[in-house]
Amino acid sequence: MTRRHNRTRAERGIPEATVARLPVYLRALHSLQERGVVTVSSEELAAAAGVNSAKLRKDLSHLGSYGTRGVGYEVDYLIYQISRELGLTQDWVVAIIGVGNLGRALAGYGGFASRGFRVAALLDADPAVVGAEIAGLTVRHIDELERVIDEHGVSIAVIATPASAAQALCDRVVAAGVTSVLNFAPVVLSVPEGVEVRKVDLSIELQILAFHEQRKAGGPGESAADDWSKGLSGHGDGPRRERPPGTSEYIEAVEA
C-alpha cells in the first residue's frame, strides 16, 4: 500500500539508486550556488555531477516537477527540495564510536557539520584516549555508551572500531534505540528488522580497482588458470606469489 492520499506526484518511494545520487547532485548544486549560478539546465548539472542528463531528469522527476521547461532548474530552489527530501533540513545527532585515526578524521570532517549532521559524542575504550579533547569534544568511555546516546538523543551511530569490537557495539547502540548505523569496520553487521546499516569499506574499493587494473593488463584466464590442485586440500603450492605466512589474514582493524 502507498501512504495516504495521492497528493500531486512522487507517489512515495524514490528508487534507491536515485537516493544514492541525490547527495551528489546536492554537492554539485552547492558548488554552482557558490559560483553565483542562479539557474542550471539538466545538461549542465548532469555534467557537474558526472552522470548523463536523462538520468538526472528522471531522478529529479521522482521528487516532483521542480524545473521549468525551456529554462532549467533554479539552483536555490532545487537545493532546498533535495535537502528536504533527504531529510537534511533537520539536524541529525551523530555519535562516533572508536577514535582512532579514522574516527578523528570523521570527527573533524567539515562535510558533516555543513549538512546538518551534528557530531555530539566521541567514544572509545582506550583509557589513553578517553578524556582527550578532539574536534571540540571530550572523548567519553565506551561504558557510558547508553547514557551518552540517551543524553544527546543520538539517532545515527558511526562505528569506526576494529572489526572485533564492531558487532557487540552495534548490538548495544541498537538496544539503546539507535536505528541507523554507519559501519566502517570490515565486518557484516547483523541487526534486527527496521534498523538501517550502511557500510563504507576502505579496502573493498581498492580490490575492485585491482580487478579492473588487472583486466587492462591481459587479465588472469590464460596464464595459470588452474595451478591449484583441487581435491587435495591443504595449502599446496598454489598461488603464483605466496604471501608471507605471518600476515595473519584479516580480523584486522580499521585502525593503525
Add this chain to the structure above:
Amino acid sequence: MTRRHNRTRAERGIPEATVARLPVYLRALHSLQERGVVTVSSEELAAAAGVNSAKLRKDLSHLGSYGTRGVGYEVDYLIYQISRELGLTQDWVVAIIGVGNLGRALAGYGGFASRGFRVAALLDADPAVVGAEIAGLTVRHIDELERVIDEHGVSIAVIATPASAAQALCDRVVAAGVTSVLNFAPVVLSVPEGVEVRKVDLSIELQILAFHEQRKAGGPGESAADDWSKGLSGHGDGPRRERPPGTSEYIEAVEA
C-alpha cells in the same frame, strides 16, 4: 568480441554487481578459514556475507564451477580462485596523497597490506608533515609526485586531500601513468578514457541514512511540502531550520 578461444566457462566479463561483492565473500571466507572451516555451503557462506544464497551461487558461477554438488565449496580453494579473479595474487603498489587524519588511517590500515596492496609512498603539500615518519614511511613532498610514482611503479593512487586540491593532483597522477584512482575527496573527478576512478564519500552514506531515518518518522511530504516561494529567487525564508550562514557551504575538505 570476446577474448580468444572459449575455454571452459566464464566467457570473460563478470557483471559489475558481482565484482563488487567478491571482496565481501573473500572476507567471509578468510574468517571461516581462520576458524578452521574446510568446506562451506552456499547457504552458510551467503549468511556470513549478508546476501542470499541464490545470489551467491550465481555470482560464483561467473567465475567458474568451483563447488561440489551435494557438498559445497572448499574454503581454501575458493579463496584462491576469488583472489586470482580480483587480481590479489599479485602485489599492487599504492601511493597515498594527502596525509591528514584520513591519509594516516589509510596508511596504517591492516586490510590493505594483507590483501596485496603495498603502500609505497605518502605525499603531502604541508611542510609540517613532509619528512615525518608515518606507518614506517617518510612523507614526501608533493612536488616529488611524478618522481615517486616512477620510482616505485605506483599503479594505484589514493587521493585523500581537500576537495580543492583533488582534481589537479588527479591530473598529475594520470599524466604520470597511473590508471586507477581511489578518491576520498568530495568532488567528481574527471579523467580521460581508460582511467578508472572509484569514490568513497564519507558524507554521502550519512545522507542516505538520514533519508531512511526520516522515512521511518513520518517523512516529509505532508508537513511543509511547499513553504518555499518558487519564482521569487534569493534566499527567502525557506527551510524550516536555517543553517548558520557562516558555515561556508562545501568546497570542504576531508581533513580535520
Add this chain to the structure above:
DNA sequence: GACTGTGAAACCATTCACAGCT
C-alpha cells in the same frame, strides 16, 4: 539426500526519443 549451477521469470535501472510547456 544434499547442494550446486543455471535457464526462465520478475524486477529494477538506464537510456532513448519526443510530446508538452514556457
Add this chain to the structure above:
DNA sequence: AGCTGTGAATGGTTTCACAGTC
C-alpha cells in the same frame, strides 16, 4: 527555440525453481 518530464525500449540484476551431480 529550448529544455523539462515521461512513456516506451533496452539492458542489467535478482530471485525462483529445478535439473544435474555427487
